[in-house]
Every structure is written in structure tokens, then in C-alpha cells.
Amino acid sequence: MPQEPIxxxxxxxxxxxxxxxxxxxxxxxxxxxxTLVVLCVPLVLNRFGVWSGFPLWLAIAAPAVVLAIEIVRLLLIPRQVAAIGYAEREDDLLVRQGLMFQRVLVVPYGRMQFVDVAVGPIDRMLGLCKVKLHTAAADATAEIPGLPLAEGTRLREQLAARGESRLAGL
Amino acid sequence: MNPEPAPGHGGSEAPWHRVHPVSPLVRGWLAVVAIAFVYGQNTLSSLFGEEEPNPGPDFVSGAPLLVSLLIGGGILLLILLGFFGTWWFTKYQITDRHVNVNSGMVFRQQRQARIDRVQSIDIVQPLVARIFGLAELRFDVADSGSAAMNLAFVKLSEAHELRNAILARAAGLKDSSVPPAPVAPSAAPAGDGADMGSPETAPADAAPVVSAEAAPYISLAASERVVASVPLGRLAGSILLRPSTVFMVLAIIGLGIAMSNIDGFAPFYLLPALLGMAGALWNNLNTGYNFKAATSADGLRLGYGLLDTRHQTVPPGRVQAIKVSAPFLWRKLGWYKVSVNVAGIGGGAANDAEQRSVLLPVGTFEDVLAVLSVVLPAPGVEAPREFFAAALNGSGTDHGFVVSPPRIRPLAPLAYRRQGYALTDTALVARNGALHRTVAIVPHARTQGLSLRQGPLARRLDVVDLWLATIPGPVVPIVRQLDIGSGRELFLEQADRAAAARRQTDSNHWLGDA
Structure with a gap:
């Protein structure tokens, strides 16, 4: 993946x-x-003459603008996913994310309180899972989504073992 | 907190105790008074045959004197029974490793707290409890989530003894100093045979709460030395010059101007807003009154309160992050406020979280240094006084501070020369704010994690923000707008430094392993 300045x-x-x-x-x-269905309600009502007082241009413009924004968001998704990455160091786990607002997080294994592996319905269809490393600090909760199940299990075991050996209390 | 404590295990060594019998009354006096008032009013008005102002239930208003007295007596008896029940089923026990509290009449609750996870202990005295000479013991346990354990109410002297015993054990003194002595037979005459709450434990009030082996600890914690106190004048001034007060005054003036255009406006209409403001000011005064910070062997002791008093103990090893702030209007007077993040306190769920995380509501530079010397015993710099002076009021790169590059001036026209960080041997010090100045201190050994963040604007200027993760609380340490190169370097270096510092400290016992 490309090396960002951060x-x-x-x-x-x-x-x-x-x-x-x-x-x-x-x-x-x-x-x-x-969102689009909700925003289209005035347009439909206007067309059927129920709410003719609502300005037609606004009834069309609002869904159109939102549609454009949503399409941009859709096109960004693959790049956003590509921007997610993690790295295991000797004492800590690094996680990066974000395109526009970038963030790199480092969480020491010793600070780990527990590890979650979550699998949603669509995750399950694709054989993916999400690993979440919880610490006492809400800011330092590392979340790695979109891991293949095997890798997620390996990571969980690895994190648990390393957390155990470097346990540091609070 | 384990869901299944095993009272039987610890119970064989340590006796179970009951809280003071008046406790339910102290907690529920308001309800009793309210019931007595409503009932008495109804009865009296029906007796004297007056027009019923607000007719109560028929059986009250129409009944003759005897019946209404009987009903009144019955209600009283029920309440007393309830009080007796809650008192009877509330028991606590202190073993070497755990504090167990059982409570609840219908829904029994058993709670167990590991002593080596106790983060801080408060002795709280609401006004009514003060009249009775009672106190509530509250302690926050790191692994109990947001809920604090409390013991309400015991005699004030017992509360002090219990606090000292728990803190001494939490500090780990047990292992090093005193060999575990068997319980002296005279110490717990009732407790030995009655670990599971058989009726013999009832006179437990008479027996010493702390078993004999804990006695050596008590003398240890007895000596305290006051390092900072807040005179009433300074407290009042600080409350009036606080940003929130200034905003409130401005808001009320604005409201008055806006409303004066309305027909029939009278200043009287501003009364609710003024009352609200007075309430907030009173609240600040009530909690900050007679504030004293003292050092003792088990940490910083705080005592404060006008009507309700509270004595707090903050062990130094439990402080995760420290903030010293100087609001704009305080600066000419040389006043500062010190608050901390301590696990269990700052969660925000408790309504007194904000008040409890304040180590010094308002103080001079000397007071700040005195408090810092307790909660940050090793600042890790050669000249702490000059260093903290630079941290609080300085700007530029003196005393090892690294500040934002000048190119971010358009983003932070006032603060760019001030905001930055400095590293000491033991902590990272983040300095922020030109008008409302703040300094955040995070010990390396307490660093929970770090993150670098960069938005689009920051990317254009090649700067980055470094957030130090800490537990929830008033301190949110951020090093803002660092040069990207030094930010990236600091990020990994600081992670390594934190790892190294962590290996050297065991935070579960903050004295014992030293």
C-alpha cells in the first residue's frame, strides 16, 4: 500500500x-x-398533488444533491478499505485508517483488557471478521475490520498471548 | 468484579460486619419526612373537620382518630421493618485480598472487590450523616466498570480505620513489613464462629472493624501534612471569574436585552435564570469550601465541603494523567486548577465525577508545585520549578519544549509559539492554549496508547496532531500541530519509551514492590 506522510x-x-x-x-x-427514500417523500407527495405547496425545485434538488454525495462516498469505499492497515511490533500493535482524516494508532499489548472478534451477517458470507482490541482508554481501542477468519483467529490468539506476557495492569 | 464471590473462603479468617443501624434512616429520611408530612396533614385536616383542601383517600379522611392512628402506626412499622431488613442484610468483610459487600433483602447482591485494584477511597458525609457522626466509604475499583463500591454508613472513626487498612493493603505493605499474624482471639470474639451472618454477628459494632493484624498500618497512615489549602476569598473569586460564570452572566444580560423589547417585560421574568445561576454558584462554593490537600504515606488526601463533606484519597500510582489549567481571567491573579484522570472516577456516569477529579480547585503556583510533587513524585527534570513555570506560562523552546513550526501561524495565530511538548525522564508534558492555558502531563508508564491524526488542512501544512490515549476523564492530552517529521519520530519513540517504563513498574502495588 502507498506510504502516506503520516x-x-x-x-x-x-x-x-x-x-x-x-x-x-x-x-x-x-x-x-x-436517506433517499425519506428525501423523495416531498417529491412524490408533490407529484400526486397532495402537498403542492412544497417548491418543486427543492423537492428535486435535495435528493439529487444527496445522491451525488452518496455516489462519491461509494466510489471512495475501495480506497478507504485499502487505507486500513495494521502492523504487529514487538511491544505494540499499530493500526492505520482514513484517507481524508488519517489516523495511526499504536496500542501496547500490555494495556490490552480483552479482545473481541465480531462477525456480522455479510462478514460471514464473505468469510471475514473484525478484531477489536480493548484497552482502558476509549481512544486506544484498536479496531481491525475485514480480516479473513483464519487471520482474525490467529491475530486474536497472538494478541491474547502477547497481552498475557506483557500484562501491565492499568 | 467477579460475579460469584465466595464468602465462605475469606469468611473463615475475617469476620463479617454490619453497617451502622441508623444508616437506612440517614439514606431514606427524606421519604420518611415526606410521608409523615402528607399523612399528618391529611389526618389533621380531617380531624378538625375543615374543608379538605386536597381530598386524600377516603379511608384517611373519613376515619375516626383511632383508625387513622392505627394506619399511621402500621405504615411506620412497615417502614421500620424495611429499614431493619436492609440493615440486617447489609454486611461487609475485609480480607487480605478482597472487600466483600452483601446487600439487598429481596434481591440479594454480593459484590467483591480486589483490594490491589482499588484506585481511590472517599469518605463522604452528607449533612444528615454528619449530624449522626456517620460516614459513607466509597471506593473505585479498576475492574468493576463504572460502578463504585460503597459502604453506607459506618462511624466516622471506623471509616478512617477501614480506609487506612484497605489502602495499606492495596499499597502492598502487607507483603514486606508484617508477617501475617493469626487473628487475635480478643479481636473478633463474635466473628470467629459466625462467618455466614448467623445472628451472633449482630453486636459486631462493638468489635473492632479491622482485625488485629491490620493495626500496624494505621499508625503509618496517620501522619498527614497539609500542602495546599484554598482560602474562602480566593475560592469565591475563582468561582466568579470562571469561564462558565462569565458565559452565564453574558447569557443573562443578552437575554435581558432581548426580552426588554417585549411588551410588558419586567426584570422579574429573569428570576428563573438568575436562580439557576445562583444554584450553580452555590454548588461550586459548597463543594470547594474549606478545601485542603495533604500528603500522607498513602497518597494525596483531599478534604472539602460546606454542608456535605468529602475526604478523598488519591494514591500517586493511580493517577493516569494530570492537567493544570489557567483560565484567561485567572491569569493576572496567578491562579491555577489541577485535575487528574483516575480510573473509576472520571467515567462521567457518576454525577460527581467532575468534582472528584479535581485535585486543586484554585491555587497559586506554589500550591500547584506542592500538589504535583505528591501525584508526580519524580518529575524527571533537573529544575522542576523552572520547568513547570515554563510549562504553565512560557512559550518558545526553553526547557526542552518542542513547539509547532511557524508556518501554522494562520491556523493558530496566538498559540503557535506556545503549543508543543517536552519530554522529561518520566513523563510527556503537552502545553496548549494561548488565552486559556493548559498543561497536560502523562507519565510514560501510564501511556495507554498513542495516535497520530491529520486532516486535510494539516496535511497541506505538513503538521500532525499527537493524541495520547488515557482513561476517560477531564484530561485529554493532545500535542497539537507538530511538524510532521518530528511528530512521526515522537510517535514511535514515545511508544518505545512507554514500553520501557511499563516494564519497570508494577502498578497493582504502588509501594510494596519498591
Missing amino acids: DPAGIHWTRVSPSYAKVRMAGWAVGALV
Whole structure:
């Protein structure tokens, strides 16, 4: 993956599965559909003459603008997924994410409180899972979505073992 | 907190105790008074045959004196029974490793807290409890989530003894100093045979709460030395000059101007807003009154309160992050406020979280140094006084501070020379704000994680924000708008430094392993 200026030097990022984009797109489709349906209500009412007082241009413009924004978001999804990466170092886990607003997070294994592996319905169809490393700090909760199941299990075992050996309390 | 504590295991060594019998009354006095008032009013008005102002239930208003007295007595008896029940089923026990509290009459609840996870202990005295000479013991446990354990109410002297015993064990003194002595026979005459709450434990009030082996700890914690206190004048001034007060005043003036255009406006209409403001000011005064910070062997002791008093103990090893702030209007007066993140306190769920995380509501530079010397015993710099002076009020690169590059001036025209960070041997110090100045201190050993963040504007200027992750609380340490190169370097270096510092400290016992 491309090296962004924010990435620390000498880190080799592991990418998440590109098919995670499909999970994100499914979420996107539901969200976009609901928003568009709601925004189209005035237009439909206007056309059927129920709410003729509503300005027609606004009834058309609002859904159109939202549709354009949603399409841009859809096109960004593959790149956003490609921007997610993680790296295991000796003492800590690094996670990066984001295109526009980028973030690199480092969480020490010793700070780990517990590890979650979550599998949603679409994740399951694609054989993916999401690993979440919880610490006492809400800011330092590392989330790696879109991992293949085998890799997710391996990572969970690995994190649990390393957390155990470097346990540091609070 | 384990869902299944095993009272039987610890119970064989340590006796179970009950809280003070008046406790349910102290907690429920308001309800009792309310019931007595409503009932008494109804009865009296029906007795004297007056017009019923708000007719109560028929059986009250129409009944003769005897019946209404009987009903009243019955209600009273029920309440007393309820009080007795809650008192009878509330028991606590302190073993070497755990504090167990059982409570609940219908829904029994058993809670267990690991002593080596205790983060801080408060002794709280609401006004009514103060009249009775009672106190509530509250402690926050790191692994209990948001809920704090509390013990309400015990005698004030017992509360102090219990606090000292728990803190001494939490500090790990047990292992090093005193060999575990068997419980002296005289110490717990009732407790030995009655671990599961058989009736013999009832006179437990008479027996010493802390078993004999804990006695050596008590003398240890007894000595405290006051390092900072807040005079009433300074407290009042700080409350009036606080940003929130200034905003409130401005809002009320604005409201008055806006409403004066309305026909029939009278200043009287502003009364609710003024009352609200007075309430907020009173609240600040009530909690900040007679504030004293003292050092003792088990950490920083805070005591404050006008009507309700609270004595807080913050062990130094439990402080995750420290913030010193100077609001704009305080600066001419040289006043600062110190607050901290401590696990269990800052969760935000409890309504007193904000108040409890304040180590010094308002103080001079000397007071700040005194408090810092307790919660940050090793600042890791050669000249702490000059260093913290630079951190609080300085700008530029003196004393090892690294500041934002000048090119971010359009983004932060006032703060760009001030905002930055400095590294000491033990902590990272983040300095922010030109008008409302803040300094956040995060010990390396307490770093929970780090993140670098960059938005589109920051990317254009080649700067990056470094967030230090810490537990929820008032301190949110951020190093803003660092040059991208040094930010990236600091990120990994700081992660390594935190790992190294972590290996050297065991935070579960903050004294014992030293």
C-alpha cells in the first residue's frame, strides 16, 4: 500500500481483505437507500398533488444533491478499505485508517483488557471478521475490520498471548 | 468484579460486619419526612373537620382518630421493618485480598472487590450523616466498570480505620513489613464462629472493624501534612471569574436585552435564570469550601465541603494523567486548577465525577508545585520549578519544549509559539492554549496508547496532531500541530519509551514492590 506522510518510517503494513469493501458497500446501500427514500417523500407527495405547496425545485434538488454525495462516498469505499492497515511490533500493535482524516494508532499489548472478534451477517458470507482490541482508554481501542477468519483467529490468539506476557495492569 | 464471590473462603479468617443501624434512616429520611408530612396533614385536616383542601383517600379522611392512628402506626412499622431488613442484610468483610459487600433483602447482591485494584477511597458525609457522626466509604475499583463500591454508613472513626487498612493493603505493605499474624482471639470474639451472618454477628459494632493484624498500618497512615489549602476569598473569586460564570452572566444580560423589547417585560421574568445561576454558584462554593490537600504515606488526601463533606484519597500510582489549567481571567491573579484522570472516577456516569477529579480547585503556583510533587513524585527534570513555570506560562523552546513550526501561524495565530511538548525522564508534558492555558502531563508508564491524526488542512501544512490515549476523564492530552517529521519520530519513540517504563513498574502495588 502507498506510504502516506503520516505513516511512521520502517513499518510494513498488512492490508485487510479487499472484499471488505463489499461489507462497507452493503452498509452504504442500506444507509443511502433509507436517506433517499425519506428525501423523495416531498417529491412524490408533490407529484400526486397532495402537498403542492412544497417548491418543486427543492423537492428535486435535495435528493439529487444527496445522491451525488452518496455516489462519491461509494466510489471512495475501495480506497478507504485499502487505507486500513495494521502492523504487529514487538511491544505494540499499530493500526492505520482514513484517507481524508488519517489516523495511526499504536496500542501496547500490555494495556490490552480483552479482545473481541465480531462477525456480522455479510462478514460471514464473505468469510471475514473484525478484531477489536480493548484497552482502558476509549481512544486506544484498536479496531481491525475485514480480516479473513483464519487471520482474525490467529491475530486474536497472538494478541491474547502477547497481552498475557506483557500484562501491565492499568 | 467477579460475579460469584465466595464468602465462605475469606469468611473463615475475617469476620463479617454490619453497617451502622441508623444508616437506612440517614439514606431514606427524606421519604420518611415526606410521608409523615402528607399523612399528618391529611389526618389533621380531617380531624378538625375543615374543608379538605386536597381530598386524600377516603379511608384517611373519613376515619375516626383511632383508625387513622392505627394506619399511621402500621405504615411506620412497615417502614421500620424495611429499614431493619436492609440493615440486617447489609454486611461487609475485609480480607487480605478482597472487600466483600452483601446487600439487598429481596434481591440479594454480593459484590467483591480486589483490594490491589482499588484506585481511590472517599469518605463522604452528607449533612444528615454528619449530624449522626456517620460516614459513607466509597471506593473505585479498576475492574468493576463504572460502578463504585460503597459502604453506607459506618462511624466516622471506623471509616478512617477501614480506609487506612484497605489502602495499606492495596499499597502492598502487607507483603514486606508484617508477617501475617493469626487473628487475635480478643479481636473478633463474635466473628470467629459466625462467618455466614448467623445472628451472633449482630453486636459486631462493638468489635473492632479491622482485625488485629491490620493495626500496624494505621499508625503509618496517620501522619498527614497539609500542602495546599484554598482560602474562602480566593475560592469565591475563582468561582466568579470562571469561564462558565462569565458565559452565564453574558447569557443573562443578552437575554435581558432581548426580552426588554417585549411588551410588558419586567426584570422579574429573569428570576428563573438568575436562580439557576445562583444554584450553580452555590454548588461550586459548597463543594470547594474549606478545601485542603495533604500528603500522607498513602497518597494525596483531599478534604472539602460546606454542608456535605468529602475526604478523598488519591494514591500517586493511580493517577493516569494530570492537567493544570489557567483560565484567561485567572491569569493576572496567578491562579491555577489541577485535575487528574483516575480510573473509576472520571467515567462521567457518576454525577460527581467532575468534582472528584479535581485535585486543586484554585491555587497559586506554589500550591500547584506542592500538589504535583505528591501525584508526580519524580518529575524527571533537573529544575522542576523552572520547568513547570515554563510549562504553565512560557512559550518558545526553553526547557526542552518542542513547539509547532511557524508556518501554522494562520491556523493558530496566538498559540503557535506556545503549543508543543517536552519530554522529561518520566513523563510527556503537552502545553496548549494561548488565552486559556493548559498543561497536560502523562507519565510514560501510564501511556495507554498513542495516535497520530491529520486532516486535510494539516496535511497541506505538513503538521500532525499527537493524541495520547488515557482513561476517560477531564484530561485529554493532545500535542497539537507538530511538524510532521518530528511528530512521526515522537510517535514511535514515545511508544518505545512507554514500553520501557511499563516494564519497570508494577502498578497493582504502588509501594510494596519498591
